[in-house]
Amino acid sequence: xxxxxxxxxxxxxxxxxxxxxxxxxxxxxxxxxxxxxxxxxxxxxxxxxxxxxxxxxxxxxxxxxxxxxxxxxxxxxxxxxxxxxxxxxxxxxxxxxxxxxxxxxxxxxxxxxxxxxxxxxxxxxxxxxxxxxxxxxxxxxx
Amino acid sequence: xxxxxxxxxxxxxxxxxxxxxxxxxxxxxxxxxxxxxxxxxxxxxxxxxxxxxxxxxxxxxxxxxxxxxxxxxxxxxxxxxxxxxxxxxxxxxxxxxxxxxxxxxxxxxxxxxxxxxxxxxxxxxxxxxxxxxxxxxxxxxxxxxxxxxxxxxxxxxxxxxxxxxxxxxxxxxxxxxxxxxxxxxxxxxxxxxxxxxxxxxxxxxxxxxxxxxxxxxxxxxxxxxxxxxxxxxxxxxxxxxxxxxxxxxxxxxxxxxxxxxxxxxxxxxxxxxxxxxxxxxxxxxxxxxxxxxxxxxxxxxxxxxxxxxxxxxxxxxxxxxxxxxx
Numbered sequence: 001x002x003x004x005x006x007x008x009x010x011x012x013x014x015x016x017x018x019x020x021x022x023x024x025x026x027x028x029x030x031x032x033x034x035x036x037x038x039x040x041x042x043x044x045x046x047x048x049x050x051x052x053x054x055x056x057x058x059x060x061x062x063x064x065x066x067x068x069x070x071x072x073x074x075x076x077x078x079x080x081x082x083x084x085x086x087x088x089x090x091x092x093x094x095x096x097x098x099x100x101x102x103x104x105x106x107x108x109x110x111x112x113x114x115x116x117x118x119x120x121x122x123x124x125x126x127x128x129x130x131x132x133x134x135x136x137x138x139x140x141x142x
Numbered sequence: 143x144x145x146x147x148x149x150x151x152x153x154x155x156x157x158x159x160x161x162x163x164x165x166x167x168x169x170x171x172x173x174x175x176x177x178x179x180x181x182x183x184x185x186x187x188x189x190x191x192x193x194x195x196x197x198x199x200x201x202x203x204x205x206x207x208x209x210x211x212x213x214x215x216x217x218x219x220x221x222x223x224x225x226x227x228x229x230x231x232x233x234x235x236x237x238x239x240x241x242x243x244x245x246x247x248x249x250x251x252x253x254x255x256x257x258x259x260x261x262x263x264x265x266x267x268x269x270x271x272x273x274x275x276x277x278x279x280x281x282x283x284x285x286x287x288x289x290x291x292x293x294x295x296x297x298x299x300x301x302x303x304x305x306x307x308x309x310x311x312x313x314x315x316x317x318x319x320x321x322x323x324x325x326x327x328x329x330x331x332x333x334x335x336x337x338x339x340x341x342x343x344x345x346x347x348x349x350x351x352x353x354x355x356x357x358x359x360x361x362x363x364x365x366x367x368x369x370x371x372x373x374x375x376x377x378x379x380x381x382x383x384x385x386x387x388x389x390x391x392x393x394x395x396x397x398x399x400x401x402x403x404x405x406x407x408x409x410x411x412x413x414x415x416x417x418x419x420x421x422x423x424x425x426x427x428x429x430x431x432x433x434x435x436x437x438x439x440x441x442x443x444x445x446x447x448x449x450x451x452x453x454x455x456x457x458x459x460x461x462x463x464x465x466x467x468x
Contacts, residue, residue, distance in 0.1 A: 049417040050410055053460040070429050080428040080436075081421045087440045088420040092447040095245055097465040136463065
C-alpha cells in the first residue's frame with residue numbers, strides 16, 4: 001500500500017467571517033478533511049505578507065478567508081487590503097518559482113459553513129495534485 | 143607604535159567598495175600611516191597563499207557576497223585570523239545585488255551568460271563543478287548566493303552600496319582606536335536606527351494613496367513632495383538611514399533604492415514593503431472601481447517585485463531563493 005500525500009494547510013481566518021464560518025461548519029457537523037490548521041485574525045487586513053510567507057515555509061498551502069467584498073468587512077475595507085496584498089504576493093511567488101495556487105484567498109461569511117468545508121475540500125485536492133512543498137533555503141548560522 | 147595589520151578579502155564584488163575607499167581622499171593617507179596592508183587584491187599583491195601565510199590580522203574587511211567556494215574560503219580565513227571582522231558594503235551585510243541571482247538557478251545563469259544571450263556563441267556551457275586545468279583552479283559555483291553575515295559573525299557592519307565617505311572615515315577611526323587602545327567594537331552598525339523617511343526633508347502627507355504606479359521618467363517630479371504620494375516607488379519607509387545627513391538619493395531627486403538594508407525592527411525589508419505598497423494602491427478608493435480593474439492596476443503596476451523590493455536583501459529574505467516546482 002502506498003501512502004497518499006496529505007497536504008498541510010494553514011488558514012488565516014478573520015474573526016468576523018472566516019472563523020465564524022469555520023465555526024458554523026463545525027456546529028452544523030459538516031465533514032471536511034483534517035488538513036487545516038486555523039489561525040484567528042482580527043481582520044484579513046491585519047495579515048502581513050510576512051505572516052503568509054512564514055506560514056508557507058512550514059505548510060503546503062495557505063488559505064486566507066475573510067468577509068465578502070465590497071461591504072461585509074467589519075472594518076470597512078480590511079478585506080480589500082488582503083485582496084491587494086495577495087494579488088501582489090502572487091506575482092512575487094511566480095518570480096520565485098512557487099506555484100501561486102498555494103496561496104488562496106476566499107470570501108466566506110459567518111453563515112457559510114458549507115462553503116468553508118467545500119473550500120477546504122477543494123484546496124486539499126488541489127494541493128494533493130501539486131505535491132508537497134519543500135522549501136530549500138540558504139543555510140543560516142545561529 | 144606598531145602598525146595595525148589590515149586585510150581586505152573579496153567575495154562576489156563589482157569593485158565599487160574599493161572605489162568607496164578612494165573617495166575619502168587624503169584621509170586614506172592616515173590609513174597608510176597607521177596600518178600595514180597585508181592583503182588586498184586591488185592594492186597589494188593578492189594571492190590567496192599570502193592570506194594563508196599571515197597571522198594575527200588586526201582588522202579584516204570583507205567585500206561582497208558569497209557565491210563560490212573560493213569566496214567562503216577567503217571569508218573563513220579572515221574570520222579565523224582577524225581580531226575585528228568588518229562586513230563592508232551591502233553585499234557582505236545582506237547579500238546585495240549579486241543576491242538577485244537567487245531568482246534563477248545556477249544552471250540557467252550559466253546558460254544565459256555563455257549561450258543564450260544574443261551576443262554569445264552557443265558553444266557549450268561550463269560545468270558547475272570545480273575545474274582544474276594544470277595549476278589553475280576554477281572554484282565551484284554554488285547553487286545560490288549567501289549573505290556573508292549569515293555564515294560568520296562580524297564585529298562591525300558597514301552597509302551602503304557603496305558605503306558613504308563618512309562610514310569609511312569612521313572605519314579608519316576604528317582601526318586607529320584599536321591600534322591605540324585595543325577596543326574591539328561589538329556588532330556595530332555604521333548607520334542610524336531610524337528610517338530614511340525620518341531624515342528625508344520632502345513634504346509627506348498623512349495618508350498616501352497611489353492611483354497609478356509610475357516610473358521616474360514617466361512623472362513630473364515635484365522636488366519637495368514625497369515620492370510615494372506622487373506614485374513613484376521609494377524604499378525610504380523600510381530602509382535604514384545613515385547614508386548622509388540628508389538621504390543621498392532623495393536629496394538628489396531620486397527615490398531611495400533601499401541599499402542600507404532593513405531597519406533593526408524589520409525582519410524582511412522586501413516583504414514588508416510589498417505589503418505596505420500593495421495596501422497604499424487606491425487606498426480608500428477601492429470600492430470605486432471593480433475588482434478586475436484593481437487587480438489590473440496591481441499586476442501592471444508592480445511587474446517585478448523581486449527586482450524592485452528585494453534589490454539589496456534577497457539572500458536574507460523569508461523566501462530567498464528560486465524554488466523549483468513542476
